[in-house]
Structure formats: C-alpha cells, structure tokens
Amino acid sequence: MSESPRPIVVSVPTDELAADIGAVPEGVDLVVWDLRSPAPRDAFDMVVPPYMSGKRLLSALENISVGMLQSQSIGYEGMGRYLPEGTKLANASSVHETATAEIAVGLAIAAQRDLADYVRNQESARWAPQFSRSVADRTVLVLGYGGVGKAVASRLLPFETTIVPVASRARDEDGVHVHGIDELDELLPRTDILMITLPGGETTKGLIGARELALLPDGALVVNVGRGTVLDTDALVSELQSERLRAALDVVDPEPLPEDHPLWGAPGALVVPHVGGAADAMRPRIAKLVRTQIERLAAGEEPLNIVEP
Incomplete structure (x- = not known):
C-alpha cells in the first residue's frame, strides 16, 4: 500500500491572516508561526514572515527546510544572505x-x-x-x-x-x-x-x-x-x-x-514613519496573494513574484 503524499506545509504569522486566507486546497497544511516561537514543523513549502520584520527574524529559518519565503513587503534588498540555501524569495508586488x-x-x-x-x-x-x-x-x-x-x-x-x-x-x-x-x-x-x-x-x-x-x-x-x-x-x-x-x-x-x-x-x-503600505487595503490584498501562491503550489505551478535577492 503506497504512502499518501506529504502535505504542502505553509506558515503564516498571524491567526488573522490565516482566517483571511480561508479554506485552502486539499493536501495543504496551513499553520500559524510568527518566527519568534519554535518552528511547528521542520520543513515548509512556504513561509510568510511578519510584516515589516525585515531580516531580523530570518535567523529562525536556520536548520529548517524552506522552499519559498513569501515576503509581505515589495522591497527585498539584502535578504538573500539571510535565506537558507535553495530557498526562493517572492515579494509582495500587487499588495502595496x-x-x-x-x-x-x-x-x-x-x-x-x-x-x-x-x-x-x-x-x-x-x-x-x-x-x-x-x-x-x-x-x-x-x-x-x-x-x-x-x-x-x-x-x-x-x-x-x-x-x-x-x-x-x-x-x-x-x-x-x-x-x-x-x-x-x-x-x-x-x-x-x-x-x-x-x-x-x-x-x-x-x-x-x-x-x-x-x-x-x-x-x-x-x-x-x-x-x-x-x-x-x-x-x-x-x-x-x-x-x-x-x-x-x-x-x-x-x-x-x-x-x-x-x-x-x-x-x-x-x-512620516514609513507607513506607505500600512493601510487597511493591505489586509485583503496580502491574503489574496498568499492564497494564490498556495493554490499555485498545490497545482504544481510556479509561484508569482519570484525575485533574485
């Protein structure tokens, strides 16, 4: 009897974002992880870090397998050196x-x-x-x-x-x-x-x-x-x-x-203190982007907004 395929594991930083994303495709395991607490899994297909966390929390990804990091910001300069080897980076183009x-x-x-x-x-x-x-x-x-x-x-x-x-x-x-x-x-x-x-x-x-x-x-x-x-x-x-x-x-x-x-x-x-994207228009837009990325991963399609950090 063959083993069932491993679920696609996606983490988001807040319960609010998880709720906004709503139902995910079958075979996707959506978990909440803010990168400040211990990782709930040892491997993720996609990790969404907290908004405006920059590079401060990316050390939490050390010794963890991460397929893709989905940033909540458009800017991504300098992030490459903080990502685990082989991890793709997607920015939040279309959100802000x-x-x-x-x-x-x-x-x-x-x-x-x-x-x-x-x-x-x-x-x-x-x-x-x-x-x-x-x-x-x-x-x-x-x-x-x-x-x-x-x-x-x-x-x-x-x-x-x-x-x-x-x-x-x-x-x-x-x-x-x-x-x-x-x-x-x-x-x-x-x-x-x-x-x-x-x-x-x-x-x-x-x-x-x-x-x-x-x-x-x-x-x-x-x-x-x-x-x-x-x-x-x-x-x-x-x-x-x-x-x-x-x-x-x-x-x-x-x-x-x-x-x-x-x-x-x-x-x-x-x-003003770097608040260009800090408006309530962000909430539905980031949820839509993350949901789209999840659906593309589940369908075996290339994610959107992949950038070279």
Whole structure:
C-alpha cells in the first residue's frame, strides 16, 4: 500500500491572516508561526514572515527546510544572505502599490499646500490663512517607474501635472516615453517635485546626493516613498536648513530616525514613519496573494513574484 503524499506545509504569522486566507486546497497544511516561537514543523513549502520584520527574524529559518519565503513587503534588498540555501524569495508586488501611491500623493499635497502649518495652527486655535503652492501645473519627475512609480504617476496626472518618468534605461512603454537615469542632469533643473519610488540596494544607494539636489530649482519639493538609502540624508538636511528645498518623506536613512536627528526640525521637512503600505487595503490584498501562491503550489505551478535577492 503506497504512502499518501506529504502535505504542502505553509506558515503564516498571524491567526488573522490565516482566517483571511480561508479554506485552502486539499493536501495543504496551513499553520500559524510568527518566527519568534519554535518552528511547528521542520520543513515548509512556504513561509510568510511578519510584516515589516525585515531580516531580523530570518535567523529562525536556520536548520529548517524552506522552499519559498513569501515576503509581505515589495522591497527585498539584502535578504538573500539571510535565506537558507535553495530557498526562493517572492515579494509582495500587487499588495502595496495603491496604498504607497496614496501616501505619495498625500505627502505632495500636504507639503505644497502647507497643511502641516494649519495642523499646528489648529492646536492653538489660530486662524491664519496663507497663500501656498499648488500641485497643478507642476512638473513631477517620478524616479523609478515600476509598480509604485506607475501607480503614483497615474494618480498625479488628474491633478493636471506634467509627469516625467525616469527608469534605469530609456524606453517607450504603453505609449509613455520613459527617460533613462543618465538623463537626470538634464531633467532635474526643470523639476518642481522630485518623486522617488526606487527600491533600496547597492545600485540605488546615494543616487540622489548633494550634486543631484543642487541641480533642482529653488523651492523644489523632494518626496521619497521608495527607500531612505536612495537619498543622501546629510545632503538633504543641508538643503533644507538653507531653506532652498523642501521635503516630504515616508522613508528616511537611518530608520527609525533618532530623536535628536536634525531632519526632524529642518525647515520645510514633513516626515512620516514609513507607513506607505500600512493601510487597511493591505489586509485583503496580502491574503489574496498568499492564497494564490498556495493554490499555485498545490497545482504544481510556479509561484508569482519570484525575485533574485
């Protein structure tokens, strides 16, 4: 009599995510494991770590067989060295683009229309109207034209902006001309809002430094919803303290930003604590992605979103 096949074993970090995934195909064993407690199995076909855990918890995978790690984040830079040998990595493309685009547009509007000033005035019951910049009629350079960059661009177009997409290489895509990164020196002086949506990693680290910031015109706004390491923090602080540029940042370097860091109090700086994807749109979307991955594993199909860390 032949033995029944081994079940496909998938772990998710919370009971909530397990409940959201719902019923799984026959032959799939769905368990809850937060990577902080002892592993409930010695082998997994897929492990979903906690959201925003980064690389901190991946040591829990040591001496455990893991077929695939399904991250809950889009970014995956530097994770390769922490994965068990032979483990595939999938990112959460399709989960966070919409929410990150919302925070990007929100930051741009808040900075242009001086909303932070009005919040401070409200705390002291001070009625103080002021004339501010618009988002309309601005040239927005979207640096990084992947999923997040395209989502941001599509939402900014109805604000009657001019979108200038920039990627690693020039190309025409879906009727849009995408500029190459080698054109930055020519494009930055004509940019009103620099929207950074690039991932982290060695290839993008410090890409926007003192020289690039100096090319921006006076009064330009720098928005970063990609990774903090793309932007030279010291160079940005220097520009802010001179009150030549302004910034609205969802990501910074370092994170978390130390209490005594000069960026907190720099003129024209609006800082939020890396919350681009932290919206309730994430919950059904991550459940849908993980459920799809489970179904593909059960059907013997290649998982989605496999990346090279």
